[in-house]
Amino acid sequence: MARSSTTADVFNAIAEARRRDILDTLIAGEKPVGAIVTDLSLSQPQVSKHLRVLSEVGLVTSRAEGRRRLYRLEPTHLQPLQDWLTKYEQAWNERLDRMDDYLQELQREGETQ
Amino acid sequence: MARSSTTADVFNAIAEARRRDILDTLIAGEKPVGAIVTDLSLSQPQVSKHLRVLSEVGLVTSRAEGRRRLYRLEPTHLQPLQDWLTKYEQAWNERLDRMDDYLQELQREGETQ
DNA sequence: TTGACACATTCCGATATCGGCATATATTGA
DNA sequence: TCAATATATGCCGATATCGGAATGTGTCAA
Numbered sequence: 001m002a003r004s005s006t007t008a009d010v011f012n013a014i015a016e017a018r019r020r021d022i023l024d025t026l027i028a029g030e031k032p033v034g035a036i037v038t039d040l041s042l043s044q045p046q047v048s049k050h051l052r053v054l055s056e057v058g059l060v061t062s063r064a065e066g067r068r069r070l071y072r073l074e075p076t077h078l079q080p081l082q083d084w085l086t087k088y089e090q091a092w093n094e095r096l097d098r099m100d101d102y103l104q105e106l107q108r109e110g111e112t113q
Numbered sequence: 114m115a116r117s118s119t120t121a122d123v124f125n126a127i128a129e130a131r132r133r134d135i136l137d138t139l140i141a142g143e144k145p146v147g148a149i150v151t152d153l154s155l156s157q158p159q160v161s162k163h164l165r166v167l168s169e170v171g172l173v174t175s176r177a178e179g180r181r182r183l184y185r186l187e188p189t190h191l192q193p194l195q196d197w198l199t200k201y202e203q204a205w206n207e208r209l210d211r212m213d214d215y216l217q218e219l220q221r222e223g224e225t226q
Numbered sequence: 227t228t229g230a231c232a233c234a235t236t237c238c239g240a241t242a243t244c245g246g247c248a249t250a251t252a253t254t255g256a
Numbered sequence: 257t258c259a260a261t262a263t264a265t266g267c268c269g270a271t272a273t274c275g276g277a278a279t280g281t282g283t284c285a286a
Contacts, residue, residue, distance in 0.1 A: 015128035016274085020197065027204045033233060046275065048234055067232050067283040075205040078198060084133065085195060091140045092188040129244085146263060159245065161264055180253040180262045 010080050013057045018042065019050045023059060026073040033069055123193050126170045131155065132163045136172060139186040146182055 014020055018040070025031065025039050036047050051071055054060045058077040062069050127133055131153070138144065138152050149160050164184055167173045171190040175182050 011130075011133070012128045014197075015125045017124075018274095020124070024200070027200060034231095043276070044233070045235080045277085049274085052234080064283095069233065073201075073204060075201040078201050081194070082198060084127075085191060085198065087137070087140060088186075088188040088191050091186060131244095147261095156246070157263070158247080158265080162244085165264080177253095182263060 008056070010057050010059065010078065011084075013053055013059060014081070016050070016053075018046070019054055022047065022050055022054065023073060026060065026071060030070045030072045032065075033071065036071070121169070123170050123172065123190065124197075126166055126172060127194070129163070129166075131159070132167055135160065135163055135167065136186060139173065139184060143183045143185040145178075146184065149184070 014023070021040050022036055025036055031039075033044065033047055033051065036042070036051075037044050040047070051060060051062070055062065055071075059074055060071050061074055062071045064070075127136070134153050135149055138149060144152075146157065146160055146164065149155070149164075150157050153160070164173060164175070168175065168184075172187055173184050174187055175184045177183075
């Protein structure tokens with residue numbers, strides 16, 4: 001047996017810094033591969049391969065325009081990440097609440113003394 | 114040259130499904146290693162190693178209690194992820210806005226005909 | 227049809243990562 | 257001190273991943 005993580009989910013897709021860079025540059029809008037290559041100073045095959053991974057998890061889609069391929073961001077496919085994070089927001093808020101309770105308790109103790 | 118991604122940042126730390134499982138089980142509160150092992154049916158070394166990675170990026174902290182080690186979730190260290198996601202929320206909303214504009218335009222055209 | 231351009235794919239070597247197993251370390255209790 | 261318990265670490269083999277270089281594929285323009 002060996003590693004069990006794959007590139008087959010959003011979490012792994014965005015684990016790679018270059019892939020996040022590519023997504024970041026696509027926020028500005030649809031772009032052909034060549035534009036990404038010059039924007040980020042990466043090699044063309046490198047960009048194509050990363051785009052493939054991103055496309056497999058749905059984070060980007062592409063359409064052909066002549067001999068160019070325009071890639072577009074699909075931000076809704078970040079939903080699994082957002083959903084996962086939401087659970088921790090709650091944990092975070094609960095900690096703040098407990099902290100708040102504690103502070104108020106301290107304050108009441110101060111008043112009664 | 115070879116792979117450039119490391120286990121040294123939050124994005125990579127949560128890319129591993131088991132590590133997300135471990136974080137999930139810690140939402141309920143501080144736990145010793147053994148509890149995580151039985152909760153998730155993983156081997157003890159496996160859990161210890163994943164905890165090490167999580168601890169290196171600050172997502173968990175530990176304190177000794179006798180011969181046990183209690184691990185605690187540090188949800189605030191998910192901030193980089195949250196920050197990164199926020200940019201895409203904006204892109205997502207802008208798309209919705211454009212969609213809305215488009216729909217209203219369609220509606221106006223319908224009225225004038 | 228041919229050449230140039232844009233991009234995708236394949237093959238490769240280097241390396242990182244995962245899990246299993248064995249073992250080290252530390253703490254407790256007898 | 258010694259055995260038992262709880263956890264961490266080291267070593268290993270299998271495999272996944274990355275980047276580079278070369279090459280394949282498709283499209284346009286002359």
